[in-house]
Amino acid sequence: MKRKAFTAIGLILGALLIAAGLIMFRLYRAADSGQVVMLAMPGVCLGIGSGLFGRNLSELISRRAMNKDPELRKRVEIEENDERNIAVTRRAKARAYDLMLGVFGALMLCFALMGVPVAAVLLLVGAYLLVTGMCVYWQIKYNEEM
Amino acid sequence: MKNCLEELRKRRGIKQEELAEALEVSRQTIGSLENGRYNPSIILAFKLARYFETNIEDIFIYEEEEK
Numbered sequence: 001m002k003r004k005a006f007t008a009i010g011l012i013l014g015a016l017l018i019a020a021g022l023i024m025f026r027l028y029r030a031a032d033s034g035q036v037v038m039l040a041m042p043g044v045c046l047g048i049g050s051g052l053f054g055r056n057l058s059e060l061i062s063r064r065a066m067n068k069d070p071e072l073r074k075r076v077e078i079e080e081n082d083e084r085n086i087a088v089t090r091r092a093k094a095r096a097y098d099l100m101l102g103v104f105g106a107l108m109l110c111f112a113l114m115g116v117p118v119a120a121v122l123l124l125v126g127a128y129l130l131v132t133g134m135c136v137y138w139q140i141k142y143n144e145e146m
Numbered sequence: 147m148k149n150c151l152e153e154l155r156k157r158r159g160i161k162q163e164e165l166a167e168a169l170e171v172s173r174q175t176i177g178s179l180e181n182g183r184y185n186p187s188i189i190l191a192f193k194l195a196r197y198f199e200t201n202i203e204d205i206f207i208y209e210e211e212e213k
Contacts, residue, residue, distance in 0.1 A: 078166075078167075078170055078171065078172060079172055081170070082171050082172040082174075082175055083171065083175070083186070083187050083189075083190060084171070084172065084174065084175040084178060084184050085172060085174075085175075087184075
């Protein structure tokens, strides 16, 4: 029930954001606003709205299909909870995380050398530190739990 | 770790799909277990032992890795 409500909210919010993005796009083009932030707003709304709408629509369609076919539901549940599948996903994520740290580091260096505004570089550094900090946090938490 | 899962399964005359369904795992998991590419969790090992009405040690043979 809770999931259904979240899907409905996501669908509505996504549709509203798409509509808002399209309206803003028309208005800003007509007004020829020079502010960068304002020019980016329609794109941001459209992007987030499309993502929300698409994700929740696919969730809705797959749930309907599974409600009609209990056999399919069972198969999907088995695939989702299969311990080997979970292990494979976790291993892939761990590999990708290690790679991401290197990519982040290289990107920070490139940004600094390219003379990108300090604020942008600092944002990237902040994101990098947040991700590594979260890794340490989960390590401590799992160390206590396991 | 070696195992005699395939042998036990064939002796029972069941398919990988049937064993997977009984244990609520995917068919690929059974295939990987039989090939020795994947070592199961202790819970799955117990489930397998219970399914074949035997002990874990009778299905899985632990061999020390050569250094």
